[in-house]
Amino acid sequence: MARNKYDVDEQLEAPFDFNHLKRSFVYIKKYRKRMAAALFISIAAAVVGLVGPLVTQHALDVTIPDKNIKELILLSLLLLGCSLTATVLGNIRGRIMTVVGQNIIFDIREDLFAHLQKLPFTYYDDRPHGKILIRVINYVNSVSDMLSNGMINFIMEILNMVFILIFMLIVDVRLTLVAMSGLPLFILVMFAIKKQQRRAWQDVSNKSSNMNAYLQENIVGARITQVFTREEKNAGIYDQLNSKYRKSWMRAVKFSNLVWPATDNISTLVRAALFAAGLLIMDPGEVSLGVLAAMTGYAARFWQPIMNLSNIVNNFINNIAYLERIFETLDEPVTITDKEGAEDIEDLSGQVSFNDVTFGYEEGSSVIEHVSFDVRPGESVALVGPTCAGKSTIVSLISRFYDINQGSITFDGVDISDVTLRSLRSHMGIMLQDSFIFSGTIMDNIRYGRLDAKDEEIIRAAETVCADSFIREMSDGYETEVNERGSKLSGGEKQLISFARTLLSDPKILVLDEATSSIDAKTEALLQKGINELLKGRTSFIIAHRLSTIRNCDRIMYIDEKGILESGSHEELMAKKGAYYQLYTSQSA
């Protein structure tokens, strides 16, 4: 069962450490050459930028007093040259970093999505889908700039700071110390803000996740809301989530917006301290006025990169809350996965065995215990019994949607946990009651069963399951665009499409879990021929409530009390006058 709902904040499993940032280097590393190039270009642009003031200074000091118009024009052209070079370099950097930034988020998103494909059902069952979606899309987008331009700017500013520091030390060590005296204060203030700020932004990410989860549920469930005239009530809940988000945001920016003013003030204090130290405290003559003038100039330039850095770090902190969520998802354990050295199954006869299988969804409570049975290739097995008894569990285990706690399940004597999942499921046709329709054409939806199927094969599959006629009646026939929530398909029609999809996949082992429940009786009777064709030569496991479907199966297993209560053909079980007999007679009465 689910652990999380829309109005519950997700707890972050692991506290933040700098490993998250270190980890993101994996994504940056791939582009290190391009980033190094961009960095180099930035440095070159900075150096070119230094030429400009020199040119101006020369013009003011020499050229203009000399009234040398020719030289003035030359110097102007030189300045124009610098400016052009800086523009071109900046543009190249921009081009490189655009691609790098987009590639980084592309890579992260791809990893995240691929990892999500490996996660078990339980992951999806445990939380609102909107919360997963927002990570894949919005959160990944948020970290792009931080990991691309943010990194480069960070290095640039550090370099900038170091250079100015060296200049300052050359000019006067004592005044440099005064200029740096602001640093401890700066660090203190930043730490005080940062701690609050990080928590505040985590809260923002939680609140936005909650709000969007509720939004998605309401988009998907808009019909239900209308059925129960809950519009106002739901809007009220959304307003609450919305205003919680707003509050959380305002709290976070309250801290974030403090960073810049704090740095600005400290920078001013330092400059004031320099004047005070140079002019009031130290003896006159100890510091030359020229040195003092230079130092105040440097101090201003020394604090500029620090202010920029604090801004970059600020941005990091805001976005790291998102990065944490991304890495958390990437760290979500893949519980059902290929064993090391797992091999593909090439051919299957369709023989299936359960050997003393025990399984429970949660520790300590088992759904089935010590279940054993053998199914011959091509045999059809119906699973019957009260709801909740474990019929769906057994077919889920055959499909290896869960791993068993004890015992083994084998196909042709090979343990299903020893082969690759992909090859295992590619031999199986699993039709669940929840027949999901992807947005796209009906043709594409059926083709999902076998991607290389030709149109004629798809149409034949649809004909076999009696879906052809209603599909042809639709506005664009097989090319009609449908989607999951759409009203174009009825529940029965969705199931027929999903049936065709399974038929097309041509599986060796077939699992039908309530696959025909929404199909009307007459279509089902017609469909029986299709089902028979589907069953021919395949091992099949069928869960159905209609006894007409069950009766035709080779074997019927009555599941109850955590195991198989009765097993045998319809005739045998009827003769036994046990649980199945009771079920059967109560239904036909």
Add this chain to the structure above:
Amino acid sequence: MFQLRWLWENMKGSRRNYIIALTLSVLCNGLYITSPYFQSRIVDTFVSNENAYENLKNNRDTFVLLLCGMIGATLLRTSMQYACNMYYETASQGMIYKVRTHLFRKIENQDMEFYDRFRTGDLMTRLTGDLDMVRHMVSWVIKGFVESVALFTASMIYFFVIDWRTALCILAMTPVIFFVTRLFARHAGPAYRKVRETSSALNTAAQENISGNRVVKAFAREDYEIEKFRKHDEDYRSANISAAMMWLKYHPFIDIAAGGLSVILLLFGGYFMIQRHLTMGQYLAISNLLWAVSNPMRNIGNYINDFQRFMASANKVIEIYYEAPKIVDRADAEEGPAKFRGEVEFCGVDLSIGDKKILDNISFHISPGENVVIMGATGSGKTSLINLIPRFLDCEKGEVLVDGKNVRLHKIKDLRKNIGIATQDVLLYSDTIDSNIAFGDSELEEAYVRQCAELSAASDFIERLPMKYDTIVGERGVGLSGGQKQRISLARALAIRPSVLILDDTTSAVDMETESFIQNSLEKRLDFPCTKIIIAQRISSSKNADKIIILENGKIADMGTHDELIRREGYYKQIYELQSGINCAAEEKKGVTA
């Protein structure tokens, strides 16, 4: 521009804060220009002055005062800046809050046709990414634009006061910016619309993959899904890159124009100095403040770029913002009684969806308290028919009447409050079972929730769950079996004590025993009067019905009681024979074994 008017309209309630913020912005930028004052006074008087030492000795107090002034001015400016930023945040959050609540209500109240047109992932994009662009516009772009214009204007005026010739030369560069940004704007629009589209497609792909994760696994289509997603992601990436590249194509011209200002100043300013039109002091004054002209010029390009992105997103938001459902209360709709009697009548009802005729001349009458079963093949129009009663659809010809009054003359809210529906596609919220059952009336007493669960044969399995009624079920009720979901959905419909109960194939996934228990509950154990309209596939459901309506291709093929219908040739008889074929066989078996 309509988008901006729309923005302003939604700033209602935040306008005061926003105007304060804009004013503060302009003031802060003014302070930025004047802030070097104290420091330059100190430098001029005590450092670079020829009489620096004497000045310091004689005017120590002035020095201290200037130092305090320098600190004080910064403190004042930064406090104002902080206040200004918070005003922006308050205003933009207030505005976004308002738009978001409005959009949520819009999305909630649409007709079925709306949900066919807009995919979930697309709607999500509009309410997340697009809305964030709108926020960005209010809290960043407009702010930056106003600040830039203010700074630019103030500095230019200052320059003109100092020396009109030099100022004119500098001003001559600005048309370049306008020309380039206009050219850029023309190309940026389509580029950002493409980004929008690909982002929406990416969102949809991810959303469907997450919702359909069971099907993906069942067909072992993980690799295919990854491939599909990668294609969307690649499209999205290349759309983003080409939009950025478009900007980078035009940006150098703006950059050169802005950088060129210092060249102009050197060349013409220098020339004017040689001609003695300009003093060194005037030159330095202009030169020191040249950034206040060149930065705005650079930034305006950025803001135009962001503005184009805003336009692409705002259009998507606005499209939903003004989307109006067609099915609404008519002006002459009257408030009905709190409790309906539960009489339902169809008179010559026709319905088409698209070009397809769904229902054709449907007429029948259901008295209060009756138990009516609707049967028919897949796609025969059963679900559409019942959708007409609570006005999820409107018919184009004929009349649907509830309690003797055309449904269009009822308030939709009254109508739906009196109709309980358990839909075919069971949708539960990721919330507790208790809240899911009490969905229609969250004030519902716990005992009544349990009673409804019991009537729906759901209490047994709920009691067996680890947290019982407080168990959180996943979205769409994943984690529960189909039959369990259906029973919760039934309990949810019963919980509002509807006058008309509509069950759309609600017991298809429950076993026969449970179904007959439910039937018995509905027939005998409800503690409120209730008309039942049930779509069913099984004869067992229809045997005791007061009336059975057989639909075939949107027409009523037959109508009557079980006993009447099995005596006539037709769909019902066929189904009966199909399903009781089992009975006959069973009788046989009994005979053999006996």
